[in-house]
Amino acid sequence: MLITSEDNSLIKKIKKLREKKGRYEEGLFFVEGVNSVKEALNSRFKVEYVIVGEHVNLDYRGNFKLIRIKDGLFKKISDTVTPQKVMAVVRMPEFRVEDLIKEEGVFIVADNIQDPGNLGTIIRTADAFGVDAVFTINNSVDIYNPKVLRASMGSIFHIPVVATSEDVLFKLKEKGIKVFATHLKAESFVHEFDLKEGVAFVLGNEARGVSSLSCVDDFIKIPMTGKAESLNVSIAAAIFLYESQRQRLIKNK
Amino acid sequence: MLITSEDNSLIKKIKKLREKKGRYEEGLFFVEGVNSVKEALNSRFKVEYVIVGEHVNLDYRGNFKLIRIKDGLFKKISDTVTPQKVMAVVRMPEFRVEDLIKEEGVFIVADNIQDPGNLGTIIRTADAFGVDAVFTINNSVDIYNPKVLRASMGSIFHIPVVATSEDVLFKLKEKGIKVFATHLKAESFVHEFDLKEGVAFVLGNEARGVSSLSCVDDFIKIPMTGKAESLNVSIAAAIFLYESQRQRLIKNK
Numbered sequence: 120m121l122i123t124s125e126d127n128s129l130i131k132k133i134k135k136l137r138e139k140k141g142r143y144e145e146g147l148f149f150v151e152g153v154n155s156v157k158e159a160l161n162s163r164f165k166v167e168y169v170i171v172g173e174h175v176n177l178d179y180r181g182n183f184k185l186i187r188i189k190d191g192l193f194k195k196i197s198d199t200v201t202p203q204k205v206m207a208v209v210r211m212p213e214f215r216v217e218d219l220i221k222e223e224g225v226f227i228v229a230d231n232i233q234d235p236g237n238l239g240t241i242i243r244t245a246d247a248f249g250v251d252a253v254f255t256i257n258n259s260v261d262i263y264n265p266k267v268l269r270a271s272m273g274s275i276f277h278i279p280v281v282a283t284s285e286d287v288l289f290k291l292k293e294k295g296i297k298v299f300a301t302h303l304k305a306e307s308f309v310h311e312f313d314l315k316e317g318v319a320f321v322l323g324n325e326a327r328g329v330s331s332l333s334c335v336d337d338f339i340k341i342p343m344t345g346k347a348e349s350l351n352v353s354i355a356a357a358i359f360l361y362e363s364q365r366q367r368l369i370k371n372k
Numbered sequence: 373m374l375i376t377s378e379d380n381s382l383i384k385k386i387k388k389l390r391e392k393k394g395r396y397e398e399g400l401f402f403v404e405g406v407n408s409v410k411e412a413l414n415s416r417f418k419v420e421y422v423i424v425g426e427h428v429n430l431d432y433r434g435n436f437k438l439i440r441i442k443d444g445l446f447k448k449i450s451d452t453v454t455p456q457k458v459m460a461v462v463r464m465p466e467f468r469v470e471d472l473i474k475e476e477g478v479f480i481v482a483d484n485i486q487d488p489g490n491l492g493t494i495i496r497t498a499d500a501f502g503v504d505a506v507f508t509i510n511n512s513v514d515i516y517n518p519k520v521l522r523a524s525m526g527s528i529f530h531i532p533v534v535a536t537s538e539d540v541l542f543k544l545k546e547k548g549i550k551v552f553a554t555h556l557k558a559e560s561f562v563h564e565f566d567l568k569e570g571v572a573f574v575l576g577n578e579a580r581g582v583s584s585l586s587c588v589d590d591f592i593k594i595p596m597t598g599k600a601e602s603l604n605v606s607i608a609a610a611i612f613l614y615e616s617q618r619q620r621l622i623k624n625k
Binding site for chain 1: 399489497498499500501502525527531561568595596597598600602604606607608610611614615617618622623
């Protein structure tokens, strides 16, 4: 069966998922493109629908409903200008924050990060460095925003990414995780701290910096000798994660 | 005097600067927004015109022509959806590659980098770490592309950024600079190399990697323990520059 009408109830439902409100009402989000759909199907996430265009043939396996729609309809439901005509509609997972916090773990707390490309890149980088979880707090952009998911390149399916509240900082500290907040006026550089034990890096808003200072053990900065006054927040995140990784590799030699 | 018509010759000239061809014909490029215009005026670059909207008042000083235009005209010449109504038209500088290569320097070679946001972020990060020059080769996106300039946040005015050819790799090597190319299949990690002497990092295309292997001393990779297969190229650049910076700081202690 081929869906040809914009008035079809499933098409209407998927259209809603482009907005945050619609996503949370339905408990669903979507990813687009062959690679992201594969990542979804190979993950523990529940894929409800795989939506394909008129002439797309797939050999995906899994317990999902396959829906074929008129090519023209993709423009109505996609977040991109030139849709790839392959989409997965996925159920939001439920994580218990407490279960994710391991004593020797590495964590990212995104505090009011607004730019979807930045948050997506942070998630991708966190995945590359084997981070245990990414938490978003204080009005950060929605983790299921299609632009976040696109920049994360499927990493949302590899590591736990959880929209939560400032409480997570208390929970991290209770478990003995050292909480570092990035700050230009910090007194010490990232490489001067011992990052081999459990660590969490709180990354602040692109313009205003970190807003949650509760539970922060120390401020941390990146050695900059040039004229640019700041780094992009996703660049800062990467440097913290790299430095932690480097120290752990040297320790385990 | 207020320019009100799209047919004005200056407006026509600036419109051309949105395209690479027009920029190189005129030898000019433009930056938008109060901060970038200030950076341009505080730099050694020659600012030809500062263009402002009907009600913008500035206290900029310098040897430039101040041009006031009808607010509506900004949409015709700007690269953004909501123009800031302040723009500087700047003459392209001329650099001699040889003059920029210092023996103990740090250099970035962007090899066929396509995404303007990536190149702009690389330039901003290079500036933050006090890099001596950024060279682009092999069909990288134009350094004066408005989207590159926007992501670079004014850093183009702080460090030399030069569109050149693969020859730059020979020139670097001649001066004793160690040339590293990023490669997923490299045998050694970035922190295992001595990056305290003169170094150049060749960063490859987002999908295809480095294309210029001439003069490469060694391949270099970033320690990744997670599931993401790669990092964004601007993230990789930042980690190389941070590691080089870290080693130099420790050496100088």
